Amino acid sequence: MIQKDGVRAMHASIKTVAFRGIDTIPVEVQVHVANGLPAMAIVGLTDKAVAESRERVRAALASIGLALPPKRIAINLAPADVVKEGAHFDLPIALGLLVAIGTVPPDSVDGAVVLGELSLHGGIEPVSGVLPAAMAAVGAGLDLICPQKCGPEAAWASDLSIAAAPDLMSLLTHLRGGQLLPQPRPELLPPPHDAPDMADLKGQETARRVLEIAAAGMHNLLMVGPPGAGKSMLAARLPGLLPPLSPREALDVTMLHSVAGQLPAGGLIQTRPFRDPHHSASMAALVGSGARARPGEISLAHGGVLFMDELAEFARLVLDALRQPLETGQVVVARANHHVTYPARFQLVAAMNPCRCGYLGDPARACTRAPDCGRNYCARISGPMIDRFDMIIEVPEVSGRMLLRDVAGEPSV
Numbered sequence: 001m002i003q004k005d006g007v008r009a010m011h012a013s014i015k016t017v018a019f020r021g022i023d024t025i026p027v028e029v030q031v032h033v034a035n036g037l038p039a040m041a042i043v044g045l046t047d048k049a050v051a052e053s054r055e056r057v058r059a060a061l062a063s064i065g066l067a068l069p070p071k072r073i074a075i076n077l078a079p080a081d082v083v084k085e086g087a088h089f090d091l092p093i094a095l096g097l098l099v100a101i102g103t104v105p106p107d108s109v110d111g112a113v114v115l116g117e118l119s120l121h122g123g124i125e126p127v128s129g130v131l132p133a134a135m136a137a138v139g140a141g142l143d144l145i146c147p148q149k150c151g152p153e154a155a156w157a158s159d160l161s162i163a164a165a166p167d168l169m170s171l172l173t174h175l176r177g178g179q180l181l182p183q184p185r186p187e188l189l190p191p192p193h194d195a196p197d198m199a200d201l202k203g204q205e206t207a208r209r210v211l212e213i214a215a216a217g218m219h220n221l222l223m224v225g226p227p228g229a230g231k232s233m234l235a236a237r238l239p240g241l242l243p244p245l246s247p248r249e250a251l252d253v254t255m256l257h258s259v260a261g262q263l264p265a266g267g268l269i270q271t272r273p274f275r276d277p278h279h280s281a282s283m284a285a286l287v288g289s290g291a292r293a294r295p296g297e298i299s300l301a302h303g304g305v306l307f308m309d310e311l312a313e314f315a316r317l318v319l320d321a322l323r324q325p326l327e328t329g330q331v332v333v334a335r336a337n338h339h340v341t342y343p344a345r346f347q348l349v350a351a352m353n354p355c356r357c358g359y360l361g362d363p364a365r366a367c368t369r370a371p372d373c374g375r376n377y378c379a380r381i382s383g384p385m386i387d388r389f390d391m392i393i394e395v396p397e398v399s400g401r402m403l404l405r406d407v408a409g410e411p412s413v
């Protein structure tokens with residue numbers, strides 16, 4: 001396009017994505033540089049993180065010795081009616097500017113989905129959602145440009161050419177055909193080494209057996225027992241009994257953790273998640289919400305276990321919010337202008353005392369306010385919620401003699 005003064009207006013467009021749950025929506029970053037008062041505006045239903053991108057992009061370009069032209073720069077994130085959230089738009093915006101001012105050849109970025117956050121000194125920082133973006137790129141027959149640290153995560157979306165760059169300078173060199181960036185390799189996240197072992201548990205044969213059956217069949221389990229009976233101890237040993245994730249499940253679990261920004265080292269999660277939120281957790285923390293409609297604990301437990309210790313201490317509203325996801329295996333997080341659906345198919349394991357003081361039915365330390373103490377305490381959990389448990393077991397206290405066997409040098413049971 002030739003302007004009145006004979007100067008060519010400069011355009012560029014870069015492909016990226018916005019996230020809806022673990023799904024992606026294609027977004028085009030359109031850059032238009034024209035004569036006029038120097039200014040830079042970013043439009044297209046953006047959130048605060050995208051608006052702040054202007055300063056990060058300007059500083060990152062300056063750090064590699066590139067100044068923005070003193071012109072009127074308009075950046076549009078299309079389609080304009082889709083909400084754009086997150087800092088991953090920094091890199092496509094910066095590349096769009098570099099193409100528009102002629103620093104990067106357009107055909108080097110035309111066929112790629114780009115995402116990454118910029119630091120002020122030109123580094124490309126890891127962002128959430130790289131695996132879903134990589135899968136979207138494969139689906140559209142495109143390449144991927146992403147932060148170096150997210151490369152191993154992206155590499156799990158097979159048949160994809162990935163440029164995973166540590167900083168803007170090395171990406172520019174790669175795009176101009178200089179020193180090429182190596183293809184990242186798919187990585188597995190190492191399984192946690194410090195998982196507690198069933199061997200620490202003395203006695204409790206029935207509870208052990210029930211835990212094994214629950215683990216094998218992904219059955220929802222409620223353990224009821226006095227303080228110190230070993231309920232929390234039993235639950236903590238559940239991850240060691242769970243079967244491995246299938247490849248499809250591993251991808252889904254990794255995508256959820258990626259979108260939630262909880263995949264720090266990149267790579268594929270291969271062990272089933274075990275989430276144990278505190279009983280003071282809010283509904284938003286549990287079912288997902290917040291400004292960016294992030295997945296909550298029940299979605300992070302997808303494919304694994306949600307352990308709710310001291311079940312009766314959770315707020316009643318929070319407990320009731322679990323009923324629908326327990327039935328449908330997914331949760332709908334409502335926002336002011338849209339809603340997001342996350343998978344939430346998890347095994348619910350819970351533990352609680354039989355009454356407020358904990359000793360209802362204990363012959364040695366009888367509950368002084370029985371039976372009301374137990375009745376009122378159990379009434380905190382609604383009937384339909386209790387109905388969601390496939391197995392409810394009593395976990396009695398193991399005798400002190402049995403617990404002391406190791407100390408006395410006798411073999412443990």
Ligand SMILES: Nc1ncnc2c1ncn2[C@@H]1O[C@H](COP(=O)(O)OP(=O)(O)OP(=O)(O)O)[C@@H](O)[C@H]1O
Binds near residue numbers: 201226227232
């Ligand atoms: N069967 C057992 N074998 C070995 N240690 C046990 C056993 N039961 C209880 N303990 C010991 O008692 C401690 C308390 O157990 P735990 O916290 O699991 O009890 P709990 O049933 O969850 O109690 P609360 O209702 O107070 O939460 C454990 O850390 C462990 O040291």
Ligand SMILES: [Mg+2]
Binds near residue numbers: 231233
């Ligand atoms: Mg406990």
